[in-house]
Amino acid sequence: MTASTTSHRFSTLSVAPPDAILGLTEAFLADSNPDKMNLSVGVYKDASGQTPVLKCVKAAETKLIEEEKTKGYLPIDGYTDYRNHVRNLVFDETIEHDRIAVIQTPGGTGALRVAADFLVTQLTPIRIWIPTPTWANHGNIFAAAHLEAQPYSYLGADRKSLDIDAMLDDLKNKTRVGDAVLLHGCCHNPTGIDPTAAQWKEIAKVVAEKSLIPLLDFAYQGFGAGIAEDAVGLRTVLDAVDEAIVCSSFSKNFGLYSERVGAVSLVASDADACKASLSQLKRIVRTNYSNPPRHGGAIVATVLDDAGLTAMWTEELTEMRERITRLRGDFIDTMKSTGAGHDFEFLRSQNGMFSFSGLTPMQVDELKNKHSIYIVGSGRINVAGMSESKMSQLCEAVASVMES
């Protein structure tokens, strides 16, 4: 102790509340029950309970280690080859390349924060409209960037379907011309409920009519129906507007969670506007993390540069997607077979890693306290974290909390 306690500025601080999702993992790790299950955080697990490194990633890393010549800084906007691949995954040929600026970011979260900083610093006054419910971190990221977020309706009162009328009504009547609107490109988190192709057209029409800036969060490309299939909704919106921002993540579809690989793709109305926007995005990055990490982007680019590795990636991604679909089906069937009369058939049409179970916060608490099964308070279950071997244990526990 070198100074009087009155000079300890940190000692006046209060403890911040734990993150809604990552905080559950801390509680899970501290739980001594050997049968505990963590179905909260959005991470894919294989049949052995591991989050595997994809074979295509291992092959790309081997190649990179052999060929890598420098650890020098990347440019502020990242690795050119990677940025071109992101552009090709997200967009079709209908938008001229000189209207699209892509920057590499640390994960999808980094992309959202850069996008939020861009909206606030360049387009104020602006608000962003976010669906109810949405990924818990959206609100936190926008608040940290001082971007005002307002809710629009999404999930219906039945908690099983999209209330498209309420959503369109809010976007038409509550937004101001020029506001931003956050749309989940596919595999809506936490509900797994996506608009149909026809509903995307209606959404795109309102977005265009109100000159809203769509901020498309595209964290699960390939986890819904396929790489190209999952871009259909997003491209419908892009067809209707001249300006948009897409935030990509390769955490899930390449299993590169800890490598922090994402991107912001900005579409402008012409090449000059695109250049100016890119320069502002780069300024935001320079004063934040300066330039992105190299390794994850280099892996993605190495895989997508090579036809063989790309085919391997597509196959591994398909395997993950199909396993999740199978587990979702197993859960529905095993719930039926508990004989408790709980019909989870509505989960079958949900997309992506998660199922929005309809369990109440009290039931979620009971699952944790009595059965050491951890799911998010909204009732969102990470299907990708389920396992065949523990399916009966899970379903019996769910049935028991629904009955109590």
Ligand SMILES: Cc1ncc(COP(=O)(O)O)c(C=O)c1O
């Ligand atoms: C909807 C949504 N957006 C963005 C992200 C952020 O992804 P990343 O882990 O790449 O930061 C996630 C991650 O769970 C997500 O669910």
